[in-house]
Amino acid sequence: MTDEAHHAPHPTTGQYVKIAIVLAVVTAVEVALFYIDEAVDMAGWDGPLLIILSFFKFVVVIGWFMHLRFEKPLLSRFFAGGFILALSLYGIVVGSFLVGLITR
Amino acid sequence: MADVIEAAETHAEDHGGHGEHESFGIDNRKLGMWLFLSSEFLFFGALITNYMVYGNDTFGATVVPREIYDIPFTSVSSFVLLMSSLTMVLAHHSLATGDQNGTRTWLLATALLGSIFLGGQVFEFYEFINVYGMTLTTNPASSAFFMLTGFHGVHVAIGVIMLMSLFGMSRRQGGLSEGHGMNLELVGLYWHFVDIIWIVIFTIVYLLGAV
Numbered sequence: 001m002t003d004e005a006h007h008a009p010h011p012t013t014g015q016y017v018k019i020a021i022v023l024a025v026v027t028a029v030e031v032a033l034f035y036i037d038e039a040v041d042m043a044g045w046d047g048p049l050l051i052i053l054s055f056f057k058f059v060v061v062i063g064w065f066m067h068l069r070f071e072k073p074l075l076s077r078f079f080a081g082g083f084i085l086a087l088s089l090y091g092i093v094v095g096s097f098l099v100g101l102i103t104r
Numbered sequence: 105m106a107d108v109i110e111a112a113e114t115h116a117e118d119h120g121g122h123g124e125h126e127s128f129g130i131d132n133r134k135l136g137m138w139l140f141l142s143s144e145f146l147f148f149g150a151l152i153t154n155y156m157v158y159g160n161d162t163f164g165a166t167v168v169p170r171e172i173y174d175i176p177f178t179s180v181s182s183f184v185l186l187m188s189s190l191t192m193v194l195a196h197h198s199l200a201t202g203d204q205n206g207t208r209t210w211l212l213a214t215a216l217l218g219s220i221f222l223g224g225q226v227f228e229f230y231e232f233i234n235v236y237g238m239t240l241t242t243n244p245a246s247s248a249f250f251m252l253t254g255f256h257g258v259h260v261a262i263g264v265i266m267l268m269s270l271f272g273m274s275r276r277q278g279g280l281s282e283g284h285g286m287n288l289e290l291v292g293l294y295w296h297f298v299d300i301i302w303i304v305i306f307t308i309v310y311l312l313g314a315v
Contacts, residue, residue, distance in 0.1 A: 013197060020190035024183060031179045034311045047312055054307035057186075058300050065193045066296045074128050075138050082142025086149035097157050 010070055019064050026053050137290045141297045148301050151252040155309055161244040169249040170313040172236050174228070181224040182306045185260075188217035189299045196292050204279035207288070208271060214295065215267040218260055225257045249309070256305060259298045266291045 011019070030053050037046040063069040068076055128135070162168050191213040198206030229250070232238045240250045270288055274280045280288060 010197070010200075013194060016190060016193050016197065020187060023186050023189075027179070027182055027186060030307065030311060031175065034175060050307050050311050054303055057303045061189060061296055061300050061303070065189050065299075066293055072128070072130055074130065075135070078135075078138050079142050082139075082145045086145035089146070090149045090153040093153050094156055 010067065011064060016064075019060060023057055023060060026057055029053060131286060133286055133290060134293075137293050141293065144297065144301075148252075148256070148304075151248075151255060152304065152308060155248040155252050158244040158248040159309070159313065163243040163245075167236050167238045167242060167246070169232075169238065169245050170309075172232060172238065173310050174231075175310060177224065177228070178306065178310050181221050181228075182302060184217050184224070185221045185299055185302050188214050188221070189296050191217060192292050192295045196288060199280055199285050199288055204274065207280060208274050211267055211271045211274070211288075215264050215271065218264040218267065218295075222257060222260055222264065225253065225260075229254075252305065252309065256298070256301060259301070263291070263295050263298055266294070 030050055033042075033046050033049055033053075036042065042049075062079070068079065159170065160168065191210045195207050195210035195214060198204075198210055232246075238246045240247055270280065270284070270291060273284060
């Protein structure tokens with residue numbers, strides 16, 4: 001994040017409403033994808049698409065609603081640190097189960 | 105002791121005069137909240153991983169959580185929680201512009217939307233337990249489901265209590281002061297975090313099912 005971004009003005013009420021509408025539309029698309037996959041088998045494409053859409057919502061809420069986009073970069077680093085640590089740790093755990101390294 | 109305090113004040117002034125409540129140019133309370141939220145990823149990560157691993161493990165029981173989800177109902181709940189993030193940010197925005205009435209209205213709206221979400225979760229749990237006979241101890245899948253969504257619900261409930269506390273404080277004092285503004289920001293960060301965790305839960309647990 002640059003200093004320019006840090007000093008950028010926060011969104012207005014109208015912009016917040018527009019962001020919320022985008023989030024609502026993405027949620028509707030997610031639910032539609034779920035039903036499309038039930039009606040017509042998407043051959044596994046629904047999973048990656050749903051994860052991408054979910055990640056998009058995740059980033060928008062953190063960046064705009066939590067104002068992380070407008071905060072000092074240090075906060076982004078702390079937050080991303082926890083997220084990446086959790087993702088790595090649990091990714092290894094799930095991966096270990098999938099390849100059978102851990103048996104139940 | 106006085107020497108220590110004086111040294112601390114001098115040190116703070118030497119670093120831009122931010123006072124003893126700031127580290128790295130960021131308010132310590134805000135820094136603490138971001139660190140806490142960062143650590144919450146590990147907490148919820150464990151519960152989500154647990155569900156991903158055991159979500160299909162019926163252990164001989166016939167009922168599986170993902171086969172009894174009511175997707176339209178949960179979609180509406182998700183929408184409600186998503187919109188509560190909008191009302192929360194509007195409460196923060198109203199306070200920043202000095203609109204105390206607006207702040208109170210949006211705080212109340214956020215607490216109301218959070219309560220509706222919680223009501224939906226209670227209804228869902230009631231249905232699962234009484235209609236489908238799926239309880240916390242039915243099988244590993246049900247345990248993983250109730251632990252994950254239950255702990256998220258507890259977080260939402262704590263958020264609603266904090267929102268109502270801020271609302272009550274604002275009514276009693278005729279508005280929130282600049283100092284309370286930071287409290288509202290911290291509650292807002294917590295609330296949005298609860299929302300992003302639900303975004304992940306909704307996709308992984310409800311829409312994708314288990315691994």
